[in-house]
Amino acid sequence: TLRSVVVGTGSGLPARVVTNAELAERVETSDEWIVQRTGIRQRYLADASETTSVLGIRAARAALDDAGLTGDDIDLVICATSTPDHTFPSTATQIQAALGIHAGAAFDLQAVCAGFVFAVSTADKFLATGAARRALVVGAETFSRIVDWEDRTTCVLFGDGAGAIVLEAQDAAGTNADRGVISASLRSDGRHREKLYVDGGPGSTGTTGQLRMEGKEVFRFAVGSVMDVIEDALKMGGATAADLDWFVPHQANKRIIEASADKLGIPRDKVVLTVDRHGNTSAASIPLALDVARRDGRIRRGDLVMIEAIGGGFSWGAALIRW
Numbered sequence: 156t157l158r159s160v161v162v163g164t165g166s167g168l169p170a171r172v173v174t175n176a177e178l179a180e181r182v183e184t185s186d187e188w189i190v191q192r193t194g195i196r197q198r199y200l201a202d203a204s205e206t207t208s209v210l211g212i213r214a215a216r217a218a219l220d221d222a223g224l225t226g227d228d229i230d231l232v233i234c235a236t237s238t239p240d241h242t243f244p245s246t247a248t249q250i251q252a253a254l255g256i257h258a259g260a261a262f263d264l265q266a267v268c269a270g271f272v273f274a275v276s277t278a279d280k281f282l283a284t285g286a287a288r289r290a291l292v293v294g295a296e297t298f299s300r301i302v303d304w305e306d307r308t309t310c311v312l313f314g315d316g317a318g319a320i321v322l323e324a325q326d327a328a329g330t331n332a333d334r335g336v337i338s339a340s341l342r343s344d345g346r347h348r349e350k351l352y353v354d355g356g357p358g359s360t361g362t363t364g365q366l367r368m369e370g371k372e373v374f375r376f377a378v379g380s381v382m383d384v385i386e387d388a389l390k391m392g393g394a395t396a397a398d399l400d401w402f403v404p405h406q407a408n409k410r411i412i413e414a415s416a417d418k419l420g421i422p423r424d425k426v427v428l429t430v431d432r433h434g435n436t437s438a439a440s441i442p443l444a445l446d447v448a449r450r451d452g453r454i455r456r457g458d459l460v461m462i463e464a465i466g467g468g469f470s471w472g473a474a475l476i477r478w
């Protein structure tokens with residue numbers, strides 16, 4: 156059997172950090188309100204030249220370097236994004252071209268904040284069946300371009316950035332026997348459209364549109380419904396929450412993350428939290444958090460890691476990975 160093993164991680168963040176205090180000069184808000192309600196202290200915001208593909212390329216290159224690989228070694232690129240540079244071609248093909256990757260397929264995947272979990276699960280299916288050998292899985296976003304900067308209830312929550320991992324198909328044998336993506340559980344329910352959506356697009360206004368969100372409703376759903384996919388992924392993987400070394404949830408809000416961890420009985424010191432420095436970067440938040448925790452020495456080979464996210468649609472998912 157083939158297993159999809161993580162062999163590299165990377166980040167691609169914009170150059171400019173914007174603190175809550177700086178935001179308070181633009182909209183009627185305060186550092187105190189933002190920190191207390193969300194745990195966010197700062198976010199990175201892209202300048203005009205830092206598009207989603209630029210950030211994605213940065214993260215992908217860092218992940219390849221980390222793995223000690225080049226573009227020639229990759230034969231699948233999946234980019235999770237809801238904020239592509241263009242309607243088409245896909246951001247994944249732009250990343251592919253920039254890194255000199257000429258083998259296999261490259262495509263975007265859109266499941267909003269859950270996009271990276273969906274992309275990992277999709278790449279795993281390619282690798283486990285032998286359809287591809289090494290996949291670059293990227294989450295890249297510039298939500299600053301779709302938030303309504305007049306709406307203080309949403310604009311303070313989001314940041315820009317990209318994260319990437321390299322997955323490699325390895326024979327599940329010997330010391331590698333239980334490494335790799337172990338299980339994944341994905342769900343969607345389109346009935347929740349009104350709670351979190353973008354009010355534009357080619358088929359409606361003809362413009363990009365802006366993000367609209369019923370924050371309280373999203374909060375309630377996020378804490379309640381994410382349990383089903385987490386429990387499902389654990390069960391499929393023959394594990395319990397107590398077996399987890401690291402819980403790496405989508406970084407939307409510290410209160411959502413802590414409420415979910417508490418429900419699962421996961422101690423706070425096993426929760427990777429980066430929302431304080433990155434804000435909510437949608438599909439990029441999990442690979443960014445994985446890269447932080449791996450580079451600072453927390454996530455190590457052999458660790459059992461749970462990733463989990465929920466976003467617009469709603470779409471939500473969880474995956475269990477033995478590092």
Ligand code: ACO
Pocket residue numbers: 183184185188189192193268307308309311312351368370371373374377405406407408435465466467
């Ligand atoms: N600064 C200051 N005051 C504000 C701000 C702000 N930026 N935004 C709202 N307020 C005010 C409101 O106007 C309201 O004032 P009022 O009581 O006079 O009417 C008050 O603060 C409370 O607002 P609520 O919306 O009730 O605040 P709540 O505690 O629900 O927190 C928040 C809002 C942070 C958006 C929360 O609901 C949340 O995190 N929801 C989840 C949304 C989320 O994370 N979405 C991300 C995308 S989906 C995903 O990734 C999971």
